[in-house]
Amino acid sequence: MDLSNAMFDTIKRDLEQLEDELLAAVDSPVDIVQEIGEHLVSAGGKRIRPALCLLAAHGGPDFELKRLLPLAASLELIHTASLVHDDVIDEAGTRRGVPTANAKWGNQISILSGDYIFAQAFRLVSAKDYGNYIYHRLAELVGDLSTGEIIQNRQVYMASRDVEDYYNRIQKKTADFLEICCELGGVVSGMPKEKTKRLAEYGHCIGMAFQITDDILDIEQTEEKIGKPAGNDIRQGIVTLPVIRALNESPDREELERIVTDSDMTDEMLERAISIVKASDGVDFAKARADEYLQRAREALPEDLPEDIREAFLMVADFIAERDF
Amino acid sequence: MDLSNAMFDTIKRDLEQLEDELLAAVDSPVDIVQEIGEHLVSAGGKRIRPALCLLAAHGGPDFELKRLLPLAASLELIHTASLVHDDVIDEAGTRRGVPTANAKWGNQISILSGDYIFAQAFRLVSAKDYGNYIYHRLAELVGDLSTGEIIQNRQVYMASRDVEDYYNRIQKKTADFLEICCELGGVVSGMPKEKTKRLAEYGHCIGMAFQITDDILDIEQTEEKIGKPAGNDIRQGIVTLPVIRALNESPDREELERIVTDSDMTDEMLERAISIVKASDGVDFAKARADEYLQRAREALPEDLPEDIREAFLMVADFIAERDF
Numbered sequence: 001m002d003l004s005n006a007m008f009d010t011i012k013r014d015l016e017q018l019e020d021e022l023l024a025a026v027d028s029p030v031d032i033v034q035e036i037g038e039h040l041v042s043a044g045g046k047r048i049r050p051a052l053c054l055l056a057a058h059g060g061p062d063f064e065l066k067r068l069l070p071l072a073a074s075l076e077l078i079h080t081a082s083l084v085h086d087d088v089i090d091e092a093g094t095r096r097g098v099p100t101a102n103a104k105w106g107n108q109i110s111i112l113s114g115d116y117i118f119a120q121a122f123r124l125v126s127a128k129d130y131g132n133y134i135y136h137r138l139a140e141l142v143g144d145l146s147t148g149e150i151i152q153n154r155q156v157y158m159a160s161r162d163v164e165d166y167y168n169r170i171q172k173k174t175a176d177f178l179e180i181c182c183e184l185g186g187v188v189s190g191m192p193k194e195k196t197k198r199l200a201e202y203g204h205c206i207g208m209a210f211q212i213t214d215d216i217l218d219i220e221q222t223e224e225k226i227g228k229p230a231g232n233d234i235r236q237g238i239v240t241l242p243v244i245r246a247l248n249e250s251p252d253r254e255e256l257e258r259i260v261t262d263s264d265m266t267d268e269m270l271e272r273a274i275s276i277v278k279a280s281d282g283v284d285f286a287k288a289r290a291d292e293y294l295q296r297a298r299e300a301l302p303e304d305l306p307e308d309i310r311e312a313f314l315m316v317a318d319f320i321a322e323r324d325f
Numbered sequence: 326m327d328l329s330n331a332m333f334d335t336i337k338r339d340l341e342q343l344e345d346e347l348l349a350a351v352d353s354p355v356d357i358v359q360e361i362g363e364h365l366v367s368a369g370g371k372r373i374r375p376a377l378c379l380l381a382a383h384g385g386p387d388f389e390l391k392r393l394l395p396l397a398a399s400l401e402l403i404h405t406a407s408l409v410h411d412d413v414i415d416e417a418g419t420r421r422g423v424p425t426a427n428a429k430w431g432n433q434i435s436i437l438s439g440d441y442i443f444a445q446a447f448r449l450v451s452a453k454d455y456g457n458y459i460y461h462r463l464a465e466l467v468g469d470l471s472t473g474e475i476i477q478n479r480q481v482y483m484a485s486r487d488v489e490d491y492y493n494r495i496q497k498k499t500a501d502f503l504e505i506c507c508e509l510g511g512v513v514s515g516m517p518k519e520k521t522k523r524l525a526e527y528g529h530c531i532g533m534a535f536q537i538t539d540d541i542l543d544i545e546q547t548e549e550k551i552g553k554p555a556g557n558d559i560r561q562g563i564v565t566l567p568v569i570r571a572l573n574e575s576p577d578r579e580e581l582e583r584i585v586t587d588s589d590m591t592d593e594m595l596e597r598a599i600s601i602v603k604a605s606d607g608v609d610f611a612k613a614r615a616d617e618y619l620q621r622a623r624e625a626l627p628e629d630l631p632e633d634i635r636e637a638f639l640m641v642a643d644f645i646a647e648r649d650f
C-alpha cells in the first residue's frame with residue numbers, strides 16, 4: 001500500500017476544497033502579488049499540516065468543513081511563508097523541484113511575499129469567530145518557528161554535542177507545528193479538552209519523529225531521491241541527531257568535529273564526515289529515537305476516535321517510519 | 326513651542342507605560358532573541374502610531390489604559406517588524422543613528438527577527454478579547470504594508486509619471502497604517518462608528534501628508550539633518566511626488582527621466598537630478614498637496630472630542646506641516 005496516498009484518503013474531498021481556499025486566500029488585485037501567491041501555494045507539498053487539522057476535527061462532535069477550512073488553510077499558509085523566508089536565508093534555488101520565490105523574483109520580493117503570506121494566514125482566521133485561544137496559538141507558533149530558526153542559525157559550525165539542544169530546536173521547528181495542527185482541529189470542532197490534549201501529544205510525537213527522519217535522510221540518501229545534496233545540513237554547519245551521536249561516540253569524533261566546525265568545508269571533507277557518521281551507530285540511534293516517538297504517538301491517540309480517523313492517524317505514523325524520501 | 330514634544334503631552338504617562346509593554350512583549354527565554362528584541366524596541370522613534378491609537382481611545386466612553394496598551398504596543402511592533410525587513414531589503418546600515426539589525430546580526434537573523442516581532446504583535450492582541458474586527462484590520466494592515474512595498478520594489482527605475490500610482494503606493498505604505506491606529510483606538514474604547522470613521526479619515530489624511538513631507542525632505546534636506554543621504558529615494562529608483570511633478574512639467578524632464586531610470590546612477594547624476602527637481606515647481610506642488618491633506622485632516626476631526634485630545638490631534642497636523650527632519 002502506498003501510505004503517502006492512502007493516509008489522507010478519508011479527507012480527500014476536504015483537501016480538494018482546501019486547494020480552492022488556499023488560492024482564494026492569496027487572491028490580490030495587484031498582479032505581481034497574485035502571481036507570487038499562486039506560485040507559492042501551487043508549488044505543492046503534502047498538505048500534511050492542514051490534513052492533520054482536518055483529521056483531528058473529524059473526531060470532534062461539531063465538525064463542519066466550511067468552518068474548518070480557513071483554519072486549515074491558515075496553517076498551510078504559515079508553513080508556506082516560513083519556507084519562503086527559509087529559502088531566502090538558505091539561498092535555495094529549488095524546492096520540490098520548482099524554482100523558489102527568491103530564485104524567481106529575488107530576495108527583496110521574497111521577504112515581502114513571506115510577510116504577505118503570513119498576513120493572509122492571520123486574515124483568514126480573523127474571518128471566523130474561532131476565539132482568542134486559536135489566535136494566540138497561531139501567533140505563538142510563528143514566534144516559535146522564528147525563534148527555532150534563530151537558535152539554529154546562531155549555532156552553525158559550533159558542533160554542539162548536546163542532545164537536549166537538538167530536541168529543543170526540532171520541537172520549535174517542527175513538532176510544535178504538528179502539535180498545534182492536531183490540537184486546534186479538535187478545539188474548533190468542539191472536542192473535550194482531555195481529548196485535544198492527547199491529539200496534541202500525538203502531533204508533538206509525530207513531529208519529533210518526522211524531523212529526526214528528515215535528518216537521517218540527509219545523511220543516508222542520495223541527491224536524486226531527496227532533491228537536495230546529501231549532507232546538506234552538515235555543509236550548512238547544522239549538526240543533527242546522527243551527527244551528534246557520532247560526535248559523542250565515534251572513534252573518529254575529533255576528525256568529525258574538525259570538519260563540521262569548518263565553514264570552508266570542501267566536498268571531500270563533507271564526504272568524509274558522512275562516512276564517519278555512517279560508520280558510527282548514529283543513524284541506528286536516531287532511528288530508534290524516531291521509533292520511540294512514533295510508538296508514543298500511537299499510544300497517545302484517543303481510543304474513541306471514529307475508526308477511519310484513527311486508522312488515518314496510525315497510517316501517518318507508519319508513513320513517517322517507512323518513508324525514504 | 327516644540328511641537329514634537331508638546332503634541333503627546335496629554336498621554337505622556339500612557340507612553341511611559343507603553344515602553345514597558347513593548348519590552349515585555351519581546352521578552353524571551355532565548356538570550357539572543359531577547360537581545361535583538363530589546364535592541365529593536367529600544368531603538369526609539371516617536372511612537373507616533375501607538376500615540377495616535379491612545380489619543381483616539383481617550384475620545385471614547387470606555388477608555389481603559391490597561392486594555393488599550395496591548396493594541397497600542399502591537400501597532401508599534403508591526404511598524405518595527407516592517408522596518409527590520411525594509412532595512413534588510415534596502416541594505417541600510419543605520420536607522421535613527423543606531424545600527425540596524427542587519428548591520429549588527431546579518432540578514433538571516435534579521436529576516437527571522439522581523440517574523441518574530443510580527444508574531445509578538447499578534448500574540449499581544451490575542452491576549453485581550455478585542456474581537457475579530459481588530460484582528461482582521463491588523464492582518465489586513467500587514468498585508469497592505471507588504472503589498473505596498475512589493476509594488477514599490479517592482480516599479481524601481483521605471484520613472485512612472487502617474488500621480489495616482491504614487492498616491493496608491495503611499496496609502497498602502499503609510500496612510501492606511503495611521504488610519505488604522507486612529508480607528509482602532511476609537512473602536513476599542515467604545516466610540517460610535519460615525520466618530521471612528523471621522524478619526525480614520527483624519528489618520529488617512531495625516532498619513533498621506535506625513536509621507537509626502539518625508540518625500541519632500543528627501544529632496545530638500547542635507548544628510549546631517551535627516552540621517553540619510555539626500556536623494557536617497559532617487560538613487561534607489563523610487564520616484565516621489567516632487568520628482569513625478571518635475572517629470573511631467575520640467576523643461577529638463579527628458580534628462581531627469583534618463584537619470585532616474587539609470588540603476589548605475591553616479592553621484593553627479595544624482596546631484597543633477599536633485600537640482601532639476603529643485604528648479605521645477607515639484608517641491609511647491611508636493612507641499613500644496615500635503616497642506617490640502619492636513620486641512621482635510623483637521624476638518625475630519627469630530628467636534629465633540631475632549632478639548633485636550635482635539636488639541637493634540639491638531640498639533641500632530643501642525644507638526645507634520647512644519648517638520649524639517
